[in-house]
Amino acid sequence: MSNNDELTLNLLILGQTGVGKSSLINALVGEYIEIFFNKDGIFPHQHEIDGKKVVIYDSWGLEVGKDEKWEKIINNALKEKGVDKDIKDWFHSVTYCIQAGGLKIQDFDIKMIKQFADEKYNIIIALTKSDQIGKAKREEFIEIIKKEVKKATKKDIMVITVSADPEQLDNMTEKPKPFGLEEYKAAILISWREIFINRIPLHIIEKLKKDIENAKYNAPREGKDKELSNKIQKHFSNILNTNIQKYVRESIEKYYNINVDILAASKNINLSNRKLDLNFYSELYGSGTIEFWTDFFSDLEYFEFVDRIKLILLVPLAIPMGILEFGIIKPLEFLMHIMEKGNKIETFINDVIREYFEKIGTEEFEDEIRKIIINNLNEIDKKIIKLN
Incomplete structure (x- = not known):
């Protein structure tokens, strides 16, 4: 290791x-x-x-x-x-x-x-x-x-x-x-590998819960009822959309920082001693798939093998954002009903947070995260073996 x-x-x-x-x-x-x-x-x-x-x-x-x-x-x-x-x-x-x-x-x-x-x-x-x-x-x-x-x-x-x-x-x-x-x-x-796959979804869910809890302090609190309810929903939705990608990517980077010298042993690589430039990730984001960037960089002879592995880990992960749409956010009418019933913004925000907690705590959500982890591990393994 x-x-x-x-x-x-x-x-x-x-x-x-x-x-x-x-x-x-x-x-x-x-x-x-x-x-x-x-x-x-x-x-x-x-x-x-x-x-x-x-x-x-x-x-x-x-x-x-x-x-x-x-x-x-x-x-x-x-x-x-x-x-x-x-x-x-x-x-x-x-x-x-x-x-x-x-x-x-x-x-x-x-x-x-x-x-x-x-x-x-x-x-x-x-x-x-x-x-x-x-x-x-x-x-x-x-x-x-x-x-x-x-x-x-x-x-x-x-x-x-x-x-x-x-x-x-x-x-x-x-x-x-x-x-x-x-x-x-x-x-x-x-x-x-099995421990990583089984525990990382729970690890990510725990981090998301903390993020959602912390996000309530800067949630929108001004505007008309209908407009405000949309703003609050979007506020928490953006937290999840952004941080799921971030946490999956960070977890996979840590996994391969431990494992890459095993997968590419014949190259005698010690990737974990190198610092990943995470700022470069934002330049790549949205520019293509893992397959595109891997194929592109594998054709550049002047890139060291380790540098190519780094770039594979930095490219956008294949995360279907539909994962966040299977019922985490209730219909607007229901959320409005919560606001009308409680007639307090803070109560509404806490109710939205509770809804998020309930949904991301389900086995269905955990299984979806696990599928994402497995798919991305398999794809990156294929590319590393190909480059090796």
Whole structure:
């Protein structure tokens, strides 16, 4: 991941005591890590994976029988990494370790996993010490895990079989090699993309709610009833139209500032160390589609690859503004009725704000934002791969 300190990938790795979590972390970073915890909780420590800086969040092993304590610890951690916080502060990948030899996923495990699923996190189950059981039993256990987790969370999960430090048995002439680490690294990137897609709509909605609330202080308050109601509607509509584009673009820029060196590894690009000139965005705005600008700049030989990627991220995003028209703004007659009934401008403004809050808080609105995010990620991925 990016070596920019503000855009480091945050990996959370949890599991019960004795499941092989520490061995997995040591194998992941390629060295033995000795960490001393002075109290219960989840703690960050910086390392490198394949030469890229990451922050690994670790803890003492979770313990059955201390459910309430660990629920509280995890809830506090999730609150600190809430959807209202900046993307760089989130957990970007969440792994829950279960030991293969146990052949059972416990209620305690399900409870811990569900806490993250409820917060729109995409969890990886690392089936640790997978060398302890044969392939047939592993596959059977994986199906049990997937079934039990989906029953509790209504979500499909990834299960990765991994053996970070396999034991050498008496009948072996040499120590077996670890396996599953490369698949696990790939799962981390997939998980991060899914977390981004699932949480960003909620992140944007939280920001829009704050914008709408703040916008009431400079909402129009002068004019005839009919004229004023139109002005107030337009005032809040402009806030949403402008800021949805702004927040989607900013979020995608942060995502690719973390990921672009993975997508274009053969070019050895470190885009995140460059500063994006967001003022240039206004010059491009309205001049064409992502496809037009990408094709245009890909033909200019004197542009560095990184500069072309920057321009892809700066061009107008494919955001259908119809998203704001599916009932957020009530018919004028209804709004007039609110004004006549309350006969106070402030009451009217607060009622309009409440209507906006209700509409942008619906699953329909969240799903529309998610579609926009996915479509734009897919389009930009295609262009980056093409340029690479």
